[in-house]
Amino acid sequence: MTPVSDAAQKKTPLYEEHVRLGAKMIPFGDWIMPVQYSGIMDEHQAVRKNVGVFDISHMGQLVATGPTAGVWLNEMLTNNTQKLEVGTGQYTFLLNESGGIIDDLIVYRTAPEEFLLVVNASRTDEDFAWLERHRANDLALSNRSADYGGLAIQGPRVVDLFQSILGDDVDLPPRNAIVDLAAKGKELLIARTGYTGEDGVEVFFPTKDAAMVWNEVLDKGKALGIRPCGLGARDTLRLEMCYPLNGSDLSPEHNPIEAGLGFFVDLKKPKFIGREELVKAKETGTANRLVPFRMKSKGPPPRPHYSVWRDGEQIGEATSGTLSPSLNQGIGMAYVAAPHARAGTEIEIEIRGQKFPGTIEKKPLYKKS
Amino acid sequence: MNVPDDLFYTESHEWVRQEGENARVGITDHAQAELTDVVYVELPKIGAQTEARGQIAVVESVKAASDIYAPVKGTVVEVNKALEGNPALINTDPFGEGWIFVLKMDSTDDVKRLKDAAAYRKAIA
Numbered sequence: 001m002t003p004v005s006d007a008a009q010k011k012t013p014l015y016e017e018h019v020r021l022g023a024k025m026i027p028f029g030d031w032i033m034p035v036q037y038s039g040i041m042d043e044h045q046a047v048r049k050n051v052g053v054f055d056i057s058h059m060g061q062l063v064a065t066g067p068t069a070g071v072w073l074n075e076m077l078t079n080n081t082q083k084l085e086v087g088t089g090q091y092t093f094l095l096n097e098s099g100g101i102i103d104d105l106i107v108y109r110t111a112p113e114e115f116l117l118v119v120n121a122s123r124t125d126e127d128f129a130w131l132e133r134h135r136a137n138d139l140a141l142s143n144r145s146a147d148y149g150g151l152a153i154q155g156p157r158v159v160d161l162f163q164s165i166l167g168d169d170v171d172l173p174p175r176n177a178i179v180d181l182a183a184k185g186k187e188l189l190i191a192r193t194g195y196t197g198e199d200g201v202e203v204f205f206p207t208k209d210a211a212m213v214w215n216e217v218l219d220k221g222k223a224l225g226i227r228p229c230g231l232g233a234r235d236t237l238r239l240e241m242c243y244p245l246n247g248s249d250l251s252p253e254h255n256p257i258e259a260g261l262g263f264f265v266d267l268k269k270p271k272f273i274g275r276e277e278l279v280k281a282k283e284t285g286t287a288n289r290l291v292p293f294r295m296k297s298k299g300p301p302p303r304p305h306y307s308v309w310r311d312g313e314q315i316g317e318a319t320s321g322t323l324s325p326s327l328n329q330g331i332g333m334a335y336v337a338a339p340h341a342r343a344g345t346e347i348e349i350e351i352r353g354q355k356f357p358g359t360i361e362k363k364p365l366y367k368k369s
Numbered sequence: 370m371n372v373p374d375d376l377f378y379t380e381s382h383e384w385v386r387q388e389g390e391n392a393r394v395g396i397t398d399h400a401q402a403e404l405t406d407v408v409y410v411e412l413p414k415i416g417a418q419t420e421a422r423g424q425i426a427v428v429e430s431v432k433a434a435s436d437i438y439a440p441v442k443g444t445v446v447e448v449n450k451a452l453e454g455n456p457a458l459i460n461t462d463p464f465g466e467g468w469i470f471v472l473k474m475d476s477t478d479d480v481k482r483l484k485d486a487a488a489y490r491k492a493i494a
Contacts, residue, residue, distance in 0.1 A: 024403075040431040041406045232432050300409045300429055323408040323431050352411070352427065 012057035013149045013210035021228055029122035031058045034230040043233035044325040047196050050225035051155030053217050054234055056202060057210060060124025061148050062117040062131065066139025069115050076131060076273060077107060078256060080266040084109040088177050089191060091264050093256050094119075094127055099277030100252035101259070103127050104244065106193060108178045116178075118191075118202070120246050134273070149210035153217060154200030154237075157224045162201070164220045172201060188213075195234065197241035197364060236322050239331060240366035242292045248304055249290060249319045249333050257281040258335070259290045260363075288316065289341035292361045295330030295349065299356040302332040302349050309348040309355060315340045318349065326366045336360070370493065371398040373464055377480050378489035379440045381422075384464060387480050388471070392441055395468040396428065396459060399493045404430040407459040412448040413470050419443065421479065426469055428459065441479040443472035 009032040018025060023034035034055065036043060046052045064073060073081045079092035089108035093101055103123040108116045119127045128143045135141050153161065162172055173179045178191040187206050194200035205213050218226060235245070244250050244259060256265050257278055265278055295302060302321030307314050321332030332349075340347070343362045348355040372378075377385040382400035386393040401407065411427040419425050419439040426437035448470045452458060459467040474480070484492065 024405075035432070036405065039405050236431060298409075300411060300427070300434070301431075303434065323429075325431065 010058070012055055013207045014055045014057060014214055017211055017214055018055065018228075023228070023230060026231070028058070028231060031121060033058060034228070036230040036232045037228045040230075040232035040236060041325050043227050043229040044236050046225060046227035047155045047198055047229060047233065047237055048326060049156070050227075051153065051157040051161055051221055052196075052227045052229035052233065053214070053221065054152040054154070054229050055150075055214070056152045057149040057207075058121035059150055060117075060119040060121060060127065060143070060145040061204065062119060062124075062128055063110075063142050063144050064115045064117070064131075064139060065113060065141075066136075067113055068136055069113055069139045070109070072136045072139055073107065073115055074269060075271050076134060077105075078265040078272060078274070078278075079107075080269055081107060081109070081115065084115075086110070086112055087173065087179065089193065090176065093261070093264060094130065095255070095272075095274030095278075096252055097273060097277075099255040099257075099274035099281065101246070101250045101254060101256065102130060102252060104246050104250055104261075106191070108191065110178065110180065110189075116189075118204075122247060147207060148204045149207045149213070150202060150204045151214065151217060152194055152196075152200065152202045152234075154194045154196040154198050154229075155226075156199055158198075158200050161217070161221050161224055161226070164223075165216060195241075195243055196237040197243075197366065197368075198237075235320075236325055239320050239322055239333070240324050240326055240364065242333060242363040242365055244290070244333070245320060254288075254290070254335070255281055255286070258286040258288055285338055287338060288335040289338050290319070290333055290335050291341050291343075292331070292333050292363055292365050293318075293347060293349075293358045294327070294361050294365060296357040296359060299330065300351050301330040302351070302358070304332075306332075307350045308334045308336055309350060310340055310345065315347070324366065330356075330358070331365045370402070371464070372486050372490050372493075374486045376464070376486065377440070377483035378486070378492075379438065379483060380492065381438050382493075383438060383440050385440045385480055385483060386468075387477070390474055390477055391446065392443065392472045392474050392480065393468050394437075394440060394470055394472065395463055396437065397489070397493075398463045401460050401463045401467070404428060404433075404435060405460070406431050407456045410449075410452040410456045410459065410469065412450075412452065413445045415445055415448060417445045419445070419472070428456075428469075437469065439472060440483055441472060441474050442476070443474040445470050446473045447471035 301323040316336030
């Protein structure tokens, strides 16, 4: 209801397409992005049942090149880049010296001596500056974010959709892998990944092609029940899967061990920024843990910053919350004091001065039946 | 956007239907379209007294919670219990089945200070 100011707001190359489709546009960091088109519920269900397409052109792309790029990235990131074959990727963290999370990202090995980092929009400049400051002299690092547009295409019918767009001669890469269609004369990178829990891809292409690719996907997807989807559905979909959102569930005040994401940290590596703190956290345990929770009754949905209680004592604070369209129940994630961080623990969420019962759950909150 | 001629409106997008000394209140078609997918309504308590522009109810969409304000001074005499089971009535029928509460007005003159349909149409144009 508040008019969006156009001061210092970056538009993706698909801005005009969103407006034409009647999307509701909102500020998101420095960007102006679609929050929804047909409605969050409808878009969410399209992704769970058919297929949906999201503009992710705001996400950042950093490229590190050089014979030592892999070795250097291994000292910058928590996961082990040595495990990456050419054409594969992994989820990983960029930490500060005290182990706090600067960003969560996916790193792909796109060539023997070339790595592509796909990072959060709001952290792109910070990540680049941090990496540039720590860069070894014998490798090159470039911020290619302005050169690429991107779409996330997510849902069980994504394979059908790609077949109708690219024909039978292009196979989608396996989970977590990436293919470059340059060899087939197309400027298109396809990565089999996503943020929804459904089968899906994230594709990247030159900025100038953005409207063409977007409209081709929507056109070919029509028969499959495709919906353009905004940040609203992106949030409900990722939260049902307990995928963290940087800036909400992750921040420099928290490390990946506290966030329950130690799987993406290789402590066997002799050296990476933040390692000492994570070793300590692993050995002595952390004061708090990030846990998913689910409301018991049909009360108001939980929201970020609501306080979490147990037996009359405040034990933590929610970092994410919404009504789950799949479960039709309030869900969220919260940092709670470690002794309480067990699935099955009965908690209460304080909403406008009143406490509503919930339960700490296991990940993910939503499982496909 | 539907803006019925026989209602009064607030700047915060509530509508009022005067029924004698009572005022039936809901949120406008424009407001429900902006909120979309209403998933929860926190109704006021019967007997609650409110000033004009006092925060009195909450409407929650998937994305956010929004405060609802009393358009006029008065006492809550009726609330729409149907919204507890079916909050989406606010989306499907904002001026009918989606009403939220009824106030007994302290003074029926107060509705005259609200916007008429023409003024509200201008406000959301």
